[in-house]
Amino acid sequence: MTIRVVEWSTGFLGRMAVDAIDARPELELVGVFVSDPAKVGQDAGRLAGMDRDLGVAATDDRDALLALQPDAIVYTAETETRFMDGIEDFTQFLRAGINVVASGPVLLQFPHGIIPDEMITSLADAGREGGASLHVNGIDPGFANDVLPLALTSLSRNIDLIRVGEIADYSVYHQGETMRRLFGFGQSMETLPPLLRPGMLAAGWGSVVRQIAAALDVTLDEPLVERHERLAAEQDLSVLAMEIPAGTQAAMRFEVVGQVDGKDRIILEHVTRTADDQAPDWPRPDRGGGCYMVEIEGSPKMHLELSYDDASGDHNVAGMLITAMRLVNAVEAVVAAEPGIVYAKDLPMITGRGLLN
Structure with a gap:
């Protein structure tokens, strides 16, 4: 089954995620959200620094992306200074029946004892209402x-x-x-x-x-x-x-x-x-x-x-890459999970299936 995916943002991490989505055999990139007007209309492949077009134009039109009815959103937008904005985004996506894997806010990796119980319950209820799951992870926390x-x-x-x-x-x-x-x-x-x-x-x-x-x-x-x-x-x-x-x-x-x-x-x-x-x-x-x-x-x-290191020996760039890959490689498992908030301890083994070539 092909899983239709929207990438939400094309910052440093988001660009890596676009390339990673394209590499996974079970994923199909159908949309990309950008907040920078200068990026609107550009091809996702070019924004990601790839050497080819992917045939997906970036947009800042949220409603148009949700109207695509994707199976999942890979959310790599900055959230640490816009915590409540992220929560509102997740709630909207889940109620629309769209699964979400996100790099932040990192405390949602396992929020119990950190944020109010009613906030956790509200997110979980949104997922159950829409039949979708939210998983926040990365490498650390992750x-x-x-x-x-x-x-x-x-x-x-x-x-x-x-x-x-x-x-x-x-x-x-x-x-x-x-x-x-x-x-x-x-x-x-x-x-x-x-x-x-x-x-x-x-x-x-x-x-x-x-x-x-x-x-x-x-x-x-x-x-x-x-x-x-x-x-x-x-x-x-x-x-x-x-x-x-x-x-x-x-x-x-x-x-x-x-x-x-x-x-x-x-x-x-x-x-x-x-x-x-x-x-x-x-x-x-x-x-x-x-x-x-x-x-x-x-x-x-x-x-x-x-x-961990990238091809040039930079462990910080490699750290961003493994963050992006943990999210993208988890999409299939999160889509298959029970609706609500899904934690790492509850997911099955996630592998790089299809990436050995």
């Missing part, structure tokens, strides 16, 4: 800290602690505004960045900890515990997306911790540097500039690193 660690737990005799995380070199990260405004890179060490205000880390990554706990039938203490460290630049740094003056924030490490009876049991950790020689005592990947990591203490003890 596959690297839900599917990957949960698969490893199937090898366990007993589990004492699960630690999942990202070790990243942000010197080649493309999102300077996110680095500056949210993470606080290049800003005074006297100013606490928004990401580190009480409750923000748990809001952004608590879904990871809570989904693992739910899948393992574990009840966590409340609230989740937040920890962080920051380091200043020892000299002026010029990275891809911004300048980092000496003395301003240049590295960050944080944890979101799920405890049981006051003892750490599930930890989400991020280690972020903007120069290779920073924080030598913090965790480092075994190879390359970044990785996703899973450690399980118990019987047996397990350590797994997922490294």
Whole structure:
């Protein structure tokens, strides 16, 4: 059965998704939404940087795209600063009977205990009303800290602690505004960045900890515990997306911790540097500039690193690609799922079927 798909946005991630949809044998790209008037009317293949036309013209006409009655929408529009807009979009799509796979808002990866129950119920009801499903995922939050660690737990005799995380070199990260405004890179060490205000880390990554706990039938203490460290630049740094003056924030490490009876049991950790020689005592990947990591203490003890690079060796571009592919490759499973909100822990195995050539 061919699944008819609309791609919603053609930013950095959306362009990758257009190409990925075209590569999947069971998917047919039937429409593309753009918010930039300059892109309206352009062929989706050209917008995606492909060397050919796909015969699908981009449009900013929402009603025209919904009138196509696609089976699914791959939603890669920015949502972290337009959370309620994203919720309204999802509600409209689900009620129209259109399945949705989305890269954000990331807390919808597993929103229980993070957003009001009535908001979760409203989305689920919209899906049941239209007979459609919503799945929010990616790589982090996403596959690297839900599917990957949960698969490893199937090898366990007993589990004492699960630690999942990202070790990243942000010197080649493309999102300077996110680095500056949210993470606080290049800003005074006297100013606490928004990401580190009480409750923000748990809001952004608590879904990871809570989904693992739910899948393992574990009840966590409340609230989740937040920890962080920051380091200043020892000299002026010029990275891809911004300048980092000496003395301003240049590295960050944080944890979101799920405890049981006051003892750490599930930890989400991020280690972020903007120069290779920073924080030598913090965790480092075994190879390359970044990785996703899973450690399980118990019987047996397990350590797994997922490294990734694109053809030019850029792990940040590769990170965007694997985010797009996790969404696109999940479309078929989400379309087949029961209506409502679908979480990674509930989906069947998703593979790259049809992509080996």
